[in-house]
Amino acid sequence: MKLYIGNKNYSSWSFRPWIGLRHAGIPFEEVQLWFDHDHGHPEIRAMSPSGKVPVLADGDLVLPESLAILDHVARKLPETGLWPADPLWRSRAMAMACEMATGFSALRAACPMNMRRTPAPIKTGAEVAGDVARIKTLWGKALADSGGPFLCGSFSIADAMFAPVVNRFVVYAFETDAVTRAYMDRMKALPAWQEWEQAGFAEDAVVAEEEV
Template identity: 55%
Template sequence: MTDLILYIANKNYSSWSFRPWIALTAAGIPFREELIPFGPGATHPRFRELSPTGKVPVLHHGQVRVWESLAIIEYVAELYPDARLWPADRENRSLARSISMEMLSGFRALRSACPMNLRRPVKAIPLPEGVSGDVARIETIWREMLKRSGGPFLFGAFSAADAMFAPVVNRFAAYDLVRDADTIAYTDAMRAHPAWRAWETAALAEPWIVPEDEA
């Protein structure tokens, strides 16, 4: 099979890069990583050469180009059905896709106010309007899915849905946003996953600094 090449940006900051990377890594799917660090304005001239949006992540598979995190995950799930990126049960699979789409299209207040930053010391900030509502909705999703599956991940085993919410785990911790025991148990499980730890180790070793208002 032609090699999969996943182009990403800084591991410390790029939440959208994190999502397909942790999904593929956790599932044991072979791919080659190409990291291009952000330039001024959290962009880079090469991004435009690699992706029609001028953004990463983007997956190259021979002549095929797939951009946007969830589309990348879906494409690879079709290539590797035995990897079970999505839950095997049809109802669970529909739930996993629904909450993944909700993450893709929603929670803008949280994403804007609390950028992903794995090197950020834990510190609360004044929360703009909408952030508390986003946090509450995410906690509700997690609580319902974990109750349904029994954990430790949203659908029992690690899945694409966990990958889509992975940057939120960092946001909740870095900005000291949550107190609920079930939420914290889930975030602890996520942060203990070998794929998470591999990404975090690389992120902490990066030399690049990007201002929070650009990440």
């Protein structure tokens, strides 16, 4: 399999399948296509059905969209545990992943992922505050019900989908409770997280927020 991704400093959607596959120990070839062109990367538009990254190439299948990529790999390799084995937790993991994929637009717009950003708060409105409150509630409920250490007990696609939010909470210095902070610390301690973060820090490209 080949996983086409964007800049590790900025590309939140690339981060999601990358950390899922890497943490699960799934071998794949990484192909990085930089966000450094005035009107998008021509190679992305040439090979991606959506004109965006990430994209997974698996044989004849060319699959865009982070959640679709993670779901495809999880069903192809169920032994990796990317979806929880328990049917009820699998459904809850899917619900959390879908909420992340389709929701929290205010937070995503106001606070783009930026691994290199020096942590500091910015002025945000009620909609961002509502997104942050909902995420903290969602995490807290899942961790309480599963017993942790991750949202569904073991690391799953739900955690992979929320990985960029952990970065946002850190670099935009949102107030967090003890449960939220402990979960974030566990995510940041993952070797896959640290590998991606170090690569993001090593990049020197600067991209306008609206391009990512």
